[in-house]
Amino acid sequence: METENGARWLSDEEQRTWRTHLEVSRLLTYQLERDLQPFGLTYNDYEILVNLSEAEDHQMRMSDLARATLQSKSRLSHQITRMENAGLVRRENCESDRRGLFAVLTDYGWETMKRVAPHHVAAVREHFIDLLSPQGLESLQAALEPVAKHLRGARGRA
Amino acid sequence: METENGARWLSDEEQRTWRTHLEVSRLLTYQLERDLQPFGLTYNDYEILVNLSEAEDHQMRMSDLARATLQSKSRLSHQITRMENAGLVRRENCESDRRGLFAVLTDYGWETMKRVAPHHVAAVREHFIDLLSPQGLESLQAALEPVAKHLRGARGRA
DNA sequence: TTGAATTCATTCAATATTCAACTTAATTTG
DNA sequence: CAAATTAAGTTGAATATTGAATGAATTCAA
Numbered sequence: 271m272e273t274e275n276g277a278r279w280l281s282d283e284e285q286r287t288w289r290t291h292l293e294v295s296r297l298l299t300y301q302l303e304r305d306l307q308p309f310g311l312t313y314n315d316y317e318i319l320v321n322l323s324e325a326e327d328h329q330m331r332m333s334d335l336a337r338a339t340l341q342s343k344s345r346l347s348h349q350i351t352r353m354e355n356a357g358l359v360r361r362e363n364c365e366s367d368r369r370g371l372f373a374v375l376t377d378y379g380w381e382t383m384k385r386v387a388p389h390h391v392a393a394v395r396e397h398f399i400d401l402l403s404p405q406g407l408e409s410l411q412a413a414l415e416p417v418a419k420h421l422r423g424a425r426g427r428a
Numbered sequence: 429m430e431t432e433n434g435a436r437w438l439s440d441e442e443q444r445t446w447r448t449h450l451e452v453s454r455l456l457t458y459q460l461e462r463d464l465q466p467f468g469l470t471y472n473d474y475e476i477l478v479n480l481s482e483a484e485d486h487q488m489r490m491s492d493l494a495r496a497t498l499q500s501k502s503r504l505s506h507q508i509t510r511m512e513n514a515g516l517v518r519r520e521n522c523e524s525d526r527r528g529l530f531a532v533l534t535d536y537g538w539e540t541m542k543r544v545a546p547h548h549v550a551a552v553r554e555h556f557i558d559l560l561s562p563q564g565l566e567s568l569q570a571a572l573e574p575v576a577k578h579l580r581g582a583r584g585r586a
Numbered sequence: 587t588t589g590a591a592t593t594c595a596t597t598c599a600a601t602a603t604t605c606a607a608c609t610t611a612a613t614t615t616g
Numbered sequence: 617c618a619a620a621t622t623a624a625g626t627t628g629a630a631t632a633t634t635g636a637a638t639g640a641a642t643t644c645a646a
Contacts, residue, residue, distance in 0.1 A: 277546040277547070277549055277550040277553075278549075278553065279549060280549060280552065280553070280557060283565065283566070283569070284557050284565065286569060287557075287560075287565050287566075287568050287569040287572075288552060288556065288557060290568075290569055290572045290573055290576050291453075291556075291568065291572060293576050293579075293580075294453075294572050294575050294576050294579065295449075295453035295456075295457075296498055297498070297576070297579035297580065297582075298453075298575075298579060299453075300498065301579060301582055331594085332594070332595060332596095333593080333594060333595080336595095340454055340455070340458065341633095342633085342634070342635080343594075343595060343596080344595090344596075344597085344633080344634065344635075344636095345632085345633060345634075346595095347595065347596055347597085348596095348632070348633075349632090349633095351596095352631095352632090364594095367593090367594080367641075367642075368640085368641060368642090369593070369594040369595070369639095369640065369641045369642070370593095370594060370595080370641090371594080371595070388435040389435070391435055391436075391437060391438060392435040394438065394446060395435075395436065395438070397575070397578065397579060397582065398446065398449075398575060399438060399442050399445075399446060401574050401575045401578055402445075402571055402575070403571075405567075406567070406570070406571035407441065407442065407445050407571075408441070408445075409563075409564070409567035409568070409570075409571060410445050410448075410449065410567070410568065410571045410572075411441070411444060411445040411448055412564070412567075413560055413561075413564035413565075413567060413568045414445075414448045414449060414452050414568075415448055416559050417452050417456075417555070417556060417559045417560070418448050418451050418452050418455070420555065420559055421451075421452065421455035421456060421459060421555060422451075422455065424455075424459055424555065470602095472602095489624085490624070490625060491623085491624060491625080494625095499603095500603085500604075500605085501624075501625060501626085502603080502604070502605075502606095502625085502626080502627085503602085503603060503604075504625095505625065505626055505627085506602075506603075506626095506627095507602090507603095509626095510601090510602085522624095525611075525612075525623095525624080526610085526611060526612085527609095527610060527611045527612070527623070527624040527625070528611090528623095528624060528625080529624080529625065529626095
């Protein structure tokens with residue numbers, strides 16, 4: 271039950287749970303991505319729309335948006351360029367910090383969000399939420415929140 | 429509580445749980461990927477090594493491997509080419525079906541696996557398993573297994 | 587207050603992924 | 617059994633992502 275250098279292997283139950291979590295997380299992303307395809311959006315596009323939609327004035331600084339969506343600045347920069355070409359967002363200068371830029375939701379972006387969100391939520395229900403019992407929901411949150419907290423911290427200590 | 433087209437939004441608790449799950453799944457992948465970097469492996473590399481290590485004769489058909497690791501045949505093909513160049517696997521013809529190929533773990537691939545696995549397992553413990561209480565572990569499995577089952581099915585019905 | 591370090595964001599080149607087209611082999615069917 | 621269909625896998629071009637380098641504005645510190 272110990273590896274040669276002293277690390278402890280996973281028990282059968284631990285391994286099963288770990289693999290289930292992994293599988294769910296992969297298949298779910300895959301499925302939700304597919305449910306967004308008919309609307310011409312990737313999951314990444316959608317997440318950015320969500321963030322901007324919930325932000326004050328429908329705008330966020332590039333850095334904040336990158337942090338919120340867990341992507342590198344470089345990746346976000348490309349991503350926003352694409353979404354800009356698609357008419358969903360635009361860049362706007364920041365007066366208080368002239369290095370900075372805002373990504374701003376366009377009217378079309380906001381309309382798109384309002385149109386797509388119900389379908390996305392329905393998919394989240396169908397493939398996840400509605401498959402959990404009330405206790406399932408509750409215990410999931412209870413189990414995962416500490417993990418999330420730990421990982422948020424670990425992310426900083428890069 | 430209803431969207432215009434009749435879909436039901438998520439309750440606060442549902443939303444919280446959903447977002448926590450999403451966050452954990454993203455940050456965890458990110459973290460494990462980072463823990464593998466010092467060994468010169470991506471998570472994708474590692475998963476393929478795991479699959480081959482557990483397979484009979486350390487070999488699998490390309491299609492099966494693609495299915496097991498949830499990637500397209502094309503992606504796997506490129507991936508295996510890279511791993512072949514890195515000396516971790518090799519391709520071998522399949523006699524019974526001459527269209528087919530096996531991806532086979534090389535000695536070096538197997539040595540790599542034995543060397544890296546303990547560190548990976550330790551990371552899985554540190555960032556996930558050891559943060560769950562015994563009930564946490566159990567209820568997680570209980571909650572997620574039906575979701576996994578559902579999604580496995582949905583995947584087929586593409 | 588000036589020079590050094592940091593932050594914001596982009597760009598370019600190297601990698602990786604996707605998608606459609608293709609080749610070859612196996613299977614089906616009329 | 618011949619033609620059509622399906623399956624296994626690869627390829628190449630288009631697209632996306634990564635990581636290092638860059639430029640420009642801000643902050644820090646002596």
